[in-house]
Amino acid sequence: MAAIVEILEVSKAYRRGGYLLAVLTNINLAIETGDFLALMGPSGSGKTTLLNLIAGLDQADEGTIRVGGVDITSLSESDLAAWRAGNVGFIFQFYNLIPVLTAFENVELPLMLSGLPKKERQEHVAMALGLVNLQDRMDHYPGQLSGGQQQRVAIARAVVTDPTILVADEPTGDLDRGSAEEVLGLMEQLSSGLGKTIIMVTHDPRAARRARSMRYLDKGVLAHAPQITFSEYL
Amino acid sequence: MLLRLLFRNTFRHRLRAALTVCGMAVAILAFGLLRTVIAAWYAGVEASAANRLVTRNAISLVFTLPISYKDRIRGVEGVKIVSYGAWFGAYYVEQKNFFANFAVEPKTYLELYPEFVVPADQKEAFLRDRKGCVVGRKLAKRFNWRVNDTVTLIGTIFPGNWEFVVRAIYDGRDDTIDDTQFFFHWDYLNETVKRTVPRRADQVGFYMIGLSDPDHAAATAKAIDAVFKNSYAETLTETERSFQMGFVSMSEAILTAIRLVSLVIIVIIMAVVANTMAMSVRERLGEFAVFKTLGFQGRYLAGMILGESLFITTLGGLFGILLTFPAAEAFRREVGTWFPVFKVEPETIYLDIAATLIVGTVAAVLPVWRAMSVRIAEGLRRIG
Numbered sequence: 001m002a003a004i005v006e007i008l009e010v011s012k013a014y015r016r017g018g019y020l021l022a023v024l025t026n027i028n029l030a031i032e033t034g035d036f037l038a039l040m041g042p043s044g045s046g047k048t049t050l051l052n053l054i055a056g057l058d059q060a061d062e063g064t065i066r067v068g069g070v071d072i073t074s075l076s077e078s079d080l081a082a083w084r085a086g087n088v089g090f091i092f093q094f095y096n097l098i099p100v101l102t103a104f105e106n107v108e109l110p111l112m113l114s115g116l117p118k119k120e121r122q123e124h125v126a127m128a129l130g131l132v133n134l135q136d137r138m139d140h141y142p143g144q145l146s147g148g149q150q151q152r153v154a155i156a157r158a159v160v161t162d163p164t165i166l167v168a169d170e171p172t173g174d175l176d177r178g179s180a181e182e183v184l185g186l187m188e189q190l191s192s193g194l195g196k197t198i199i200m201v202t203h204d205p206r207a208a209r210r211a212r213s214m215r216y217l218d219k220g221v222l223a224h225a226p227q228i229t230f231s232e233y234l
Numbered sequence: 235m236l237l238r239l240l241f242r243n244t245f246r247h248r249l250r251a252a253l254t255v256c257g258m259a260v261a262i263l264a265f266g267l268l269r270t271v272i273a274a275w276y277a278g279v280e281a282s283a284a285n286r287l288v289t290r291n292a293i294s295l296v297f298t299l300p301i302s303y304k305d306r307i308r309g310v311e312g313v314k315i316v317s318y319g320a321w322f323g324a325y326y327v328e329q330k331n332f333f334a335n336f337a338v339e340p341k342t343y344l345e346l347y348p349e350f351v352v353p354a355d356q357k358e359a360f361l362r363d364r365k366g367c368v369v370g371r372k373l374a375k376r377f378n379w380r381v382n383d384t385v386t387l388i389g390t391i392f393p394g395n396w397e398f399v400v401r402a403i404y405d406g407r408d409d410t411i412d413d414t415q416f417f418f419h420w421d422y423l424n425e426t427v428k429r430t431v432p433r434r435a436d437q438v439g440f441y442m443i444g445l446s447d448p449d450h451a452a453a454t455a456k457a458i459d460a461v462f463k464n465s466y467a468e469t470l471t472e473t474e475r476s477f478q479m480g481f482v483s484m485s486e487a488i489l490t491a492i493r494l495v496s497l498v499i500i501v502i503i504m505a506v507v508a509n510t511m512a513m514s515v516r517e518r519l520g521e522f523a524v525f526k527t528l529g530f531q532g533r534y535l536a537g538m539i540l541g542e543s544l545f546i547t548t549l550g551g552l553f554g555i556l557l558t559f560p561a562a563e564a565f566r567r568e569v570g571t572w573f574p575v576f577k578v579e580p581e582t583i584y585l586d587i588a589a590t591l592i593v594g595t596v597a598a599v600l601p602v603w604r605a606m607s608v609r610i611a612e613g614l615r616r617i618g
Contacts, residue, residue: 081531090527090528092614098521098524108235109528
């Protein structure tokens with residue numbers, strides 16, 4: 001299958017005080033369309049930084065990142081924002097829902113930039129909330145929902161624009177086991193059922209086990225083996 | 235939905251938003267009242283007509299001019315009508331009952347001041363009675379005077395008890411006209427002065443001159459003063475506006491102080507609103523990062539923050555403006571003696587609105603910059 005994400009010789013460093021701290025070094029990675037990839041590694045290994053670069057939230061110092069054929073490293077800040085709006089769905093550890101908006105409004109938020117008429121937006125939102133089985137909670141504010149429900153709303157928000165890729169940063173990190181299983185089940189369903197490409201950063205081996213493939217990052221360098229198995233990681 | 239979001243964000247911290255709105259309302263109220271005080275100070279200037287000149291003693295208004303100047307002024311080219319009068323400076327019953335009272339040549343004076351609207355029958359009665367007087371509606375109301383009432387004023391410049399009969403009550407043509415004044419016949423004053431202090435007789439405090447062409451006011455004024463050059467009582471002739479401005483400029487330092495205070499109030503509330511907005515934005519940097527993540531660009535965030543800031547200030551400004559009217563009325567009741575025309579001018583409301591918009595906009599500048607400059611990764615880290 002063709003690679004939807006191509007990362008070529010990407011490096012990233014942050015300046016801390018007077019020092020330049022290398023976070024990612026010469027990363028090369030290809031992610032196939034429809035893959036459900038788990039990115040694992042210890043804290044500070046650069047997982048979230050790599051995810052941010054793939055999602056266009058941060059800029060690489062060196063190298064090229066292509067997503068769906070678009071070289072996002074060459075895009076300007078505003079072009080990158082427009083690209084993100086149409087191509088990337090985000091799932092965060094702490095859900096990052098807007099507390100003053102209802103579940104329905106939170107899911108509708110990314111569609112505000114799509115130019116779709118209100119009626120169509122409402123249909124999309126209803127469909128996305130149906131996908132995560134939360135139609136009956138659409139008028140609830142995030143504060144009125146459990147952690148698992150909030151994360152499901154976040155997933156609905158991530159998929160409502162039908163993005164090219166979904167990126168998830170520790171999506172089960174703040175959930176109890178039952179809710180985590182529910183969320184992972186949904187992600188599996190999005191990958192296998194709808195063919196979505198998902199890149200998930202996680203510390204949780206149980207979450208990683210649900211992914212179709214896994215890559216391991218250590219000190220900013222991808223493991224030599226192109227793919228390691230879950231048991232190898234453990 | 236973005237408007238709904240703006241509204242809900244504004245009142246996310248209800249107490250903080252309510253206190254800021256209250257602060258803004260009080261600031262606009264104070265600003266509006268101070269501007270109204272300034273406008274009241276200039277009411278005489280604003281009410282002055284372009285076709286009227288005032289001639290007074292060149293040394294000072296305290297010094298008088300002989301009545302004999304009247305005909306010589308009348309002879310100057312461009313002069314259509316000449317009236318005259320003197321400040322009487324009396325009070326009613328007690329010294330605290332102060333109001334403006336003048337001895338005037340009644341016929342020409344009323345002709346020169348069409349803005350004092352007197353019913354025809356009352357005007358006739360006033361002109362016929364040498365002890366008659368005309369009082370403004372507000373003044374009559376203040377002392378419960380009615381037409382044909384006898385009123386005794388106690389003189390200060392011209393000591394003694396002076397008896398008058400209220401023959402007419404005038405209304406201002408509009409609400410910018412001072413209707414707290416008291417006019418009576420200069421002849422009545424002069425006859426009494428002739429008997430009691432003859433050396434002060436046949437003197438007037440000022441001449442009021444009606445012009446045939448206001449465009450020639452400067453030339454006519456110059457011509458009048460030239461007539462009395464090198465006389466024992468030289469004259470100073472100026473437009474009524476300049477004459478009134480002369481009084482206002484005596485209080486220029488106070489007016490400047492009031493203007494400064496009104497500006498300081500706006501600067502203070504600007505800092506308060508800016509602080510509220512800065513706090514609100516600082517608490518929501520993570521949310522702004524989420525918005526950016528979803529593809530919302532800087533202009534959306536700027537619009538949202540600016541909208542919240544303007545919403546708070548507009549709400550406060552609106553309350554402030556609404557409160558200004560009853561507050562001004564209460565103020566007028568208390569200090570009506572000093573400010574006969576004390577009303578909230580449309581210009582004051584425009585200034586209130588401008589101040590509201592400026593405060594809302596300026597207060598949002600730094601928070602907008604902060605929200606726009608936060609990096610997504612940094613903002614998202616704040617949420618964890």
